Amino acid sequence: MGVTIKDIAKETGFSVATVSRVLSNKVGFFSQETAAIVNAAALKLGYKKNMAATELVTQKSSIIAVIINSTKTNFSDPIIEGIQQKANEADKRVIILYAGDHDFRSQQRALTTALERPLMGILLLSVDLFADNLQLLKTANVPFRFISISFQDPDLKYVASDDWQIGYLATKYLLKKGHRKIGLAGVDIESSAHTGKLRLAGYQRALIENNITPQKDWIQTGNYSYKAGLNAMKNYGQQKNVSAIITGSDLVGIGLLNQAAKMNISIPNDLSLITIDGTYLCRIVQPQLTSITQNFYSMGYLGAEYLISNQRQNAFTDIQISERGSVRKLTAADSEN
Amino acid sequence: MGVTIKDIAKETGFSVATVSRVLSNKVGFFSQETAAIVNAAALKLGYKKNMAATELVTQKSSIIAVIINSTKTNFSDPIIEGIQQKANEADKRVIILYAGDHDFRSQQRALTTALERPLMGILLLSVDLFADNLQLLKTANVPFRFISISFQDPDLKYVASDDWQIGYLATKYLLKKGHRKIGLAGVDIESSAHTGKLRLAGYQRALIENNITPQKDWIQTGNYSYKAGLNAMKNYGQQKNVSAIITGSDLVGIGLLNQAAKMNISIPNDLSLITIDGTYLCRIVQPQLTSITQNFYSMGYLGAEYLISNQRQNAFTDIQISERGSVRKLTAADSEN
DNA sequence: CTGAAAGCGCTTACAG
DNA sequence: CTGAAAGCGCTTACAG
Numbered sequence: 114m115g116v117t118i119k120d121i122a123k124e125t126g127f128s129v130a131t132v133s134r135v136l137s138n139k140v141g142f143f144s145q146e147t148a149a150i151v152n153a154a155a156l157k158l159g160y161k162k163n164m165a166a167t168e169l170v171t172q173k174s175s176i177i178a179v180i181i182n183s184t185k186t187n188f189s190d191p192i193i194e195g196i197q198q199k200a201n202e203a204d205k206r207v208i209i210l211y212a213g214d215h216d217f218r219s220q221q222r223a224l225t226t227a228l229e230r231p232l233m234g235i236l237l238l239s240v241d242l243f244a245d246n247l248q249l250l251k252t253a254n255v256p257f258r259f260i261s262i263s264f265q266d267p268d269l270k271y272v273a274s275d276d277w278q279i280g281y282l283a284t285k286y287l288l289k290k291g292h293r294k295i296g297l298a299g300v301d302i303e304s305s306a307h308t309g310k311l312r313l314a315g316y317q318r319a320l321i322e323n324n325i326t327p328q329k330d331w332i333q334t335g336n337y338s339y340k341a342g343l344n345a346m347k348n349y350g351q352q353k354n355v356s357a358i359i360t361g362s363d364l365v366g367i368g369l370l371n372q373a374a375k376m377n378i379s380i381p382n383d384l385s386l387i388t389i390d391g392t393y394l395c396r397i398v399q400p401q402l403t404s405i406t407q408n409f410y411s412m413g414y415l416g417a418e419y420l421i422s423n424q425r426q427n428a429f430t431d432i433q434i435s436e437r438g439s440v441r442k443l444t445a446a447d448s449e450n
Numbered sequence: 451m452g453v454t455i456k457d458i459a460k461e462t463g464f465s466v467a468t469v470s471r472v473l474s475n476k477v478g479f480f481s482q483e484t485a486a487i488v489n490a491a492a493l494k495l496g497y498k499k500n501m502a503a504t505e506l507v508t509q510k511s512s513i514i515a516v517i518i519n520s521t522k523t524n525f526s527d528p529i530i531e532g533i534q535q536k537a538n539e540a541d542k543r544v545i546i547l548y549a550g551d552h553d554f555r556s557q558q559r560a561l562t563t564a565l566e567r568p569l570m571g572i573l574l575l576s577v578d579l580f581a582d583n584l585q586l587l588k589t590a591n592v593p594f595r596f597i598s599i600s601f602q603d604p605d606l607k608y609v610a611s612d613d614w615q616i617g618y619l620a621t622k623y624l625l626k627k628g629h630r631k632i633g634l635a636g637v638d639i640e641s642s643a644h645t646g647k648l649r650l651a652g653y654q655r656a657l658i659e660n661n662i663t664p665q666k667d668w669i670q671t672g673n674y675s676y677k678a679g680l681n682a683m684k685n686y687g688q689q690k691n692v693s694a695i696i697t698g699s700d701l702v703g704i705g706l707l708n709q710a711a712k713m714n715i716s717i718p719n720d721l722s723l724i725t726i727d728g729t730y731l732c733r734i735v736q737p738q739l740t741s742i743t744q745n746f747y748s749m750g751y752l753g754a755e756y757l758i759s760n761q762r763q764n765a766f767t768d769i770q771i772s773e774r775g776s777v778r779k780l781t782a783a784d785s786e787n
Numbered sequence: 788c789t790g791a792a793a794g795c796g797c798t799t800a801c802a803g
Numbered sequence: 804c805t806g807a808a809a810g811c812g813c814t815t816a817c818a819g
Contacts, residue, residue: 115591117812128790133814144788159589164566165502166812170795183531194520197548197556206563209546211534219534226543229501252496254452339734367734374736397676397704398735399711454796465806470798481804503796507811789819795812803805 116158124154136162165230174231175205177417180223181238183211187363188392188409189238192260195413196236203421205233212240220246228253234420236260236413241304256423260416261409262306263427272416274407275429276308280315283359283387283405286434288323291443292385295320296358298345299335299365309334309361312389316359330354337361342368351376356443357385363394366402370439381441391435401437408432453495461491473499502567511568512542514754517560518575520548524700525729525746526575529597532750533573540758542570549577557583565590571757573597573750578641593760597753598746599643600764609753611744612766613645617652620696620724620742623771625660628780629722632657632664633692635682636672636702646671646698649726653696667691674698679705688713693780694722700731703739707776718778728772738774745769 118136122129127147134142135151143151154160168174177200181189193209200207210227213219224246227235234256241262242250250257251268259271280297287295297316300309313332320327333348335341342365349355360366366388373380380386380400388395391406411430419428455469462469464484471479472488480488491497505511514537518526530546537544547564550556561583564572571593578599579587587594588605596608617634624632634653637646650669657664670685672678679702686692697703703725710717717723717737725732728743748767756765 119812129813130790130792130815131788133812134789137814139815142788147788161565161590163506163568163812165506165568166795167814168795169500169502169506169797169812170814172795183527183534190520193548197520197550201559206559207548208563209548211530211544211546213534222538222543226545228498231500231502253498339730364734371734371736393676394734397701397708397731399708456796466797467799467806467808468804470796471805474798476799479804484804500796503811504798505811506796506813507798509811790817791819792817793815795814797811799809801806801808803807 115163116155116160117163118160120158121151121154121160124158125150127151136160137167168231172231174233176231177205177207177233177236177420178227179207179209179236179238180212180227180240181209182215182240183213183219187394188261188390188407191392191409192238192413192416195410195415196417197413198410199414199417199421203417205417205421215241217243217246221249224249228255234258236416236420239306241306256420258416258420259306260412261407262308263311264305265307270419270425270427272412272419272428272430273308274412274432276311277315277318278429279389279405279407279432280312280317280359281319282315282432282434283389284316284319286405287357287359287385287387287440288319290357290385290440292357293323293325294328294331294355294357295325296331296333296345296349296355298333298349298358298360298369299337299341300361301336302334312361328354335361335365337365339364339368341365342370343372345369346372346376346378351378353378353384355384357387357440360386360388363388363390363392363402363404366404366439367394367398370398370400370402381439385440387440395435395437400439403437403439404435406433406435452500453492453497454500455497457495458488458491458497461495462487464488473497474504505568509568511570513568514542514544514570514573514757515564516544516546516573516575517549517564517577518546519552519577520550520556524731525598525727525744528729528746529575529750529753532747532752533754534750535747536751536754536758540754542754542758552578554580554583558586561586565592571595573753573757576643578643593757595753595757596643597749598744599645600648601642602644607756607762607764609749609756609765609767610645611749611769613648614652614655615766616726616742616744616769617649617654617696618656619652619769619771620726621653621656623742624694624696624722624724624777625656627694627722627777629694630660630662631668631692631694632662633668633670633682633686633695635670635686635695635697635706636674636678637698638673639671649698665691672698672702674702676701676705678702679707680709682706683709683713683715688715690715690721692721694724694777697723697725700725700727700729700739700741703741703776704731704735707735707739718776722777724777732772732774737776740774740776741772743770743772
């Protein structure tokens with residue numbers, strides 16, 4: 114439909130081979146004068162390279178496909194920014210595909226759309242693949258890597274936070290603030306990704322190191338959603354057996370916060386809250402939420418880098434505590450509680 | 451690199467032509483027995499069609515490229531869901547490209563990435579293109595359509611809400627609640643998209659119809675961001691010359707809400723607030739925000755439909771008022787204010 | 788420095 | 804119903 118190198122060849126009198134060399138800048142294979150003529154013609158005719166043809170003949174692609182849940186993982190933006198940044202530096206292109214909200218067919222469609230064309234590689238942002246889809250991916254012979262979730266399966270490479278450390282650190286922080294009855298809410302410990310299990314383990318370890326035996330009702334699992342936060346708070350109930358809670362995501366934290374408000378439980382006066390993620394959402398609610406902040410941008414950047422350079426190992430990105438005022442320091446006077 | 455139809459031809463003894471016909475399901479051109487053999491072989495060998503080759507030869511594509519700002523336009527998710535839904539129904543594929551945060555180079559990169567391969571068409575989600583990039587798009591000879599913003603330029607087709615109506619309706623609503631000093635905050639009236647100007651015009655019209663002359667300081671423009679909300683509230687100031695404000699986006703509304711809290715102005719007791727958009731963000735803040743709710747899903751669905759069916763006209767999607775408690779009804783007693 | 792030719796993986800008239 | 808052949812837009816040894 115559009116202008117092709119053949120048109121430019123005709124226009125300039127050069128062969129398509131020469132035109133191709135100029136346009137794909139094979140330095141050393143053409144003179145400056147030729148280049149000037151060809152480029153001028155290309156500009157004049159409004160030439161746009163058909164990368165599909167290039168990819169077909171070169172058998173490689175500069176496209177990185179990013180697969181992402183359509184559900185609200187509000188941290189995907191900084192991850193994608195990181196990916197874009199690295200991709201730009203390496204002269205790669207990024208396309209994004211929505212894999213639905215944990216829906217088999219949508220996942221499959223996204224995967225197929227990606228795999229049906231030449232690709233540099235695939236990055237999956239916290240997409241918990243169904244077994245068959247994972248199989249599809251594994252057999253596709255295209256490099257891939259997960260971002261923000263981790264797995265036991267040694268075939269599945271990832272860049273993520275150290276989720277054990279997240280659980281451990283959050284708990285230690287609350288302990289240091291004088292809390293001893295500490296809850297964990299909204300993490301998924303059923304998923305094939307072991308993110309939730311790791312956080313739980315880190316949490317348990319920190320408690321045990323401090324001679325605290327985690328109570329059954331301190332832990333309210335969930336799927337990292339806003340609703341999981343609401344439900345968790347309902348389950349803790351008015352009498353709540355905890356003085357502080359670690360929430361599995363910012364949305365869980367906000368859900369919990371709002372449900373607490375509905376139950377006339379004030380944060381941080383009656384209940385402390387530290388959330389995992391630390392996205393902008395923490396700053397737009399009242400009170401702002403203290404968080405274990407993940408470095409999502411870095412996750413994306415590193416994920417792209419490892420994919421591009423064909424690294425085989427996993428990587429962790431840094432985490433930090435961002436204090437914003439949803440955690441109260443317990444004093445001796447509180448101990449009667 | 452992968453398995454090709456040539457491999458299947460070799461495996462089955464059929465010609466590549468026949469294999470191609472079976473695999474692309476050209477009914478009437480093959481027998482059921484042949485199909486069974488070919489399909490079995492394809493499955494066995496793990497064949498995956500190379501769509502780049504197909505697109506090259508057929509000169510058409512089933513790919514819809516969606517271009518989107520990386521900045522937090524939190525309503526893009528439902529739009530994309532709508533697009534996906536329609537695309538699935540029409541057996542099209544969707545890829546998404548990030549165009550940065552109003553950055554010329556990023557826009558250009560996204561556009562080029564899209565235009566450098568066969569494409570069914572392009573959908574742009576509230577991307578305010580720089581002039582040169584718009585030119586690039588216009589000359590590309592690929593159908594395109596904007597979603598959620600509208601233009602005067604008759605070359606630029608769109609599916610959006612009726613923004614004049616939004617401004618008008620929001621104002622009428624507040625008038626009905628007894629407000630007469632009504633502000634408008636965080637809308638962009640400089641942009642090449644005339645969304646902001648339309649909202650302003652609708653707002654002004656509603657006031658004038660009620661014999662109210664809009665005061666200069668009732669209007670605080672901005673770029674629809676959280677920060678624009680903070681700034682707007684600072685500008686209204688402690689003495690605030692308005693009793694109710696219409697905010698240009700949910701983020702503006704939340705910014706304004708939080709800044710008001712900081713200034714000890716209580717919403718809705720001291721100040722009423724109605725926001726434009728009505729995304730989930732309205733429901734996770736306290737108080738929840740009353741909104742003019744846009745039908746983003748429908749925007750996406752219709753945008754894709756119009757693109758696919760090559761419609762030429764523009765379209766508006768429906769809007770509605772969602773009352774959530776950030777607007778107070780003024781009584782006679784308030785009138786002394 | 789340049790061109791003729793083969794070929795990437797597919798589709799589709801054309802002929803049988 | 805099937806196959807041989809041409810061709811989509813590009814790249815790249817090979818020969819000059």
